[in-house]
Amino acid sequence: MWRRSASFVLDKRQLAQASPPHQQILLSSDDMEPNNLPNPNPSTDHGISAYYQTRAEHHAVVTSDWLAQAQAAVTRNAAVPEVLPKIAATGGSRAAGSGKAFSVIDEFNYWRKKPDLAEAVAAIMALAAFIRSSEATTMMELEIELKKASDTLKSWDTTSISLSAGCDLFMRYVTRTSALEYEDFNAAKLRLIERGEKFGEISLKARRTIAMLGQDFVFDGSTILVHGYSRVVLEVLKLAASNRKMFRVLCTEGRPDRTGLRFSNELAQVGVPVKLLIDSAVAYTMDEVDMVFVGADGVVESGGIINMMGTYQIALVAHCMNKPVYVAAESYKFARLYPLDQKDLAPAIRPIEFGVPIPSGVEVERNARDYTPPQYLTLLFTDLGVLTPSVVSDELIQLYL
Amino acid sequence: MPDVQTLVNDFVLKLKRRKIEGSQASAKQTAELLRSVVSQQRLPYINQATVLLDAVRAVGEQLIAANPVELAVGNIVRRILHIIREEDLTSTASAMEGLSLSANSDDDDNYEREDHQALSAAAVAAAARSTLRAPSLQTLLEGIPESASAPHPSSSGGDSEGKSKSAERSSRSKKLKHDVIEAINELIQDIETCHEQISEQAVGLIHQNEVILTLGRSRTVKEFLCAANEKKRSFRVFIAEGAPRYLGHVLAKELVAKGLQTTVITDSAVFAMISRVNMVIVGAHAIMANGGVIAPVGINMVALAAQRHAVPFVVVAGSHKLCPLYPHNPEVLLNDFKSPSDLLDFGEFSDCMDFSTSGGSPRLHVVNPAFDFIPSKLVSLFITDTGGHSPSYIYRLIADYYSADDFVVRRRSTS
Structure with missing residues (x-):
């Protein structure tokens, strides 16, 4: 695959030098650690991104075509989430001697399957469950084990930004609170578990806060362009509608998983006038649009966002026509990444059906997401308040410095 | 009580x-x-x-x-x-x-x-x-x-x-x-x-023989320019008169009295003169949370002219003008519409504004807005009493001065 960015050249070289990733993990860890399962999605070059697969399952109008392709891809790579329990079981039996039959990935997958739960929440839930099952007796030990678990989790699906952001956030919380405030180890441990398990609530509350902040920006008679299926954006628009704001929504179709169909369905149910566009009609309709609303898979350190493929071009068109682009994203999606250009992120591959057979030798761009630089975004609605893109880096620096 | x-x-x-x-x-x-x-x-x-x-x-x-x-x-x-x-x-x-x-x-x-x-x-x-x-x-x-x-x-x-x-x-x-x-x-x-604090920074910003442009009259700007003048900087000031209130004339008079080299231009001549200008300094009515500025009408035009010719656009304002709200639709919601008498002499135009013709509404309308909204990307620098800040930094000042619970003052009493 052709790449421009220098950092990728380095990555490539590292990959070439190193042995396959899961082997490396096994080398770096001792045998007592059951969580270092062989990565079911080892290389992102061929495997389907687990993150986008789940999203597709949750949000998309799944076609038989899609299923067939996914199935094909799955058998080709032999990297199926369904076989995970088996792997986990073997991992568990291997570790049975040490009395720890717990897999953080299993736990994560269990939470991930719930459609209403964000990926970062699932990650934090899994880590909290890990703490519960951990037999560490000191804070240091617990931290080290937790670090290993979070690294396993992160390497399990490298394409999911909110997964790594969630892990980082929780790890940071653990290191910062730890023994400083609580002298008793067990109390500290309980506190961590409690906070972790409350995180689902925090996430729901965050969504409500964002909806409250965001709906102020929807004014009567406005036309809003939406791209991708975002739960937060949906919540903002629903709240605006329930506050008797009169507005119209234009939904892009959202190829290939047709997120727009489902989004328009949800909006039509609450009585908001919706119009569906094919993805290529964005520039054509932009002159009647008053604002663009998108969600984000991840907000990166520059203040830019990583979101469903097509967000970048919509932002570019909106910028050209001086329309504001608003992003609704929970603050736990802030990730410590600084992509320099589009190719600077590992691509998240997903299947794309074209309806007709593709001639052999023709390559297909199957990346699921793109990077929108901050200069094309107007404001970010987060649970920390309405932010300009430059605030994101400030928040991240405050947390991680 | x-x-x-x-x-x-x-x-x-x-x-x-x-x-x-x-x-x-x-x-x-x-x-x-x-x-x-x-x-x-x-x-x-x-x-x-x-x-x-x-x-x-x-x-x-x-x-x-x-x-x-x-x-x-x-x-x-x-x-x-x-x-x-x-x-x-x-x-x-x-x-x-x-x-x-x-x-x-x-x-x-x-x-x-x-x-x-x-x-x-x-x-x-x-x-x-x-x-x-x-x-x-x-x-x-x-x-x-x-x-x-x-x-x-x-x-x-x-x-x-x-x-x-x-x-x-x-x-x-x-x-x-x-x-x-x-x-x-x-x-x-x-x-x-706050004026004194702001004008202390004037010497650092205005250099010898520079040409400064401003529009209308703002006390902060006046003090700023005078402070630089007192420190023996010699520079020239272009003043756009700021129709319809023509406060630019007042400012010109004041600056000349202080011994500054001053030129008065019409508002419409801003684009003609901007290529000779080194810096634009204006006052503001309010600074919004995203770094946008609400300022007397006409300043957006100056800001656009400055951007066209890459002239730094500096806004001077005391910190009491920092507003923690975001402008949703600022052109309409945060504007005053003033009396048409500023623009037109009513005696001459009275027959055009006759309500009896054409179904109750006069053929001649006069719109006299008081303010402009200048988006944050047109502003190069804010000078407040705490120093110079870029527009993207305004959120930080706001976080220092206000607590998040107070952004909406009315909320508690209604619910």
């Missing part, structure tokens, strides 16, 4: 009739009014801060409603709410410290209980601090739902300690009020001296 109410009513009436000119005057008078509200407010023993906050909020709501376009009023109300919260926090924190200290020295046998109490005191203080700060990623995982109510049990926490504390408590009650009034006095001082 009644005399405060008459004061409030007077001020509201003045605001409604637009009798108060300029943000600085409104800011200062608001602060003075709220100071008397605070000083006249009777305080109970517990929950003083809440009572004080409610009183200020109730008055503030009336003031904001009286002239929603004068954002400085709302800013000052929020600043004072923030001051009360801060003072309450410091006083409870110090009280808690004293409490746990005295408890520790009292007796040793029930040591564990006090230990627990000291811990909870620290936790309460931490929680209260986090409510005061804007929410951040750091506090995301820490206890959020409970913390909102944390400050109130802290002031009632003294009750359980018994009679000996009551004297101390009453002194504390006076202290809170005293501290708040002290802080408001400081705020008023700051508003009065």
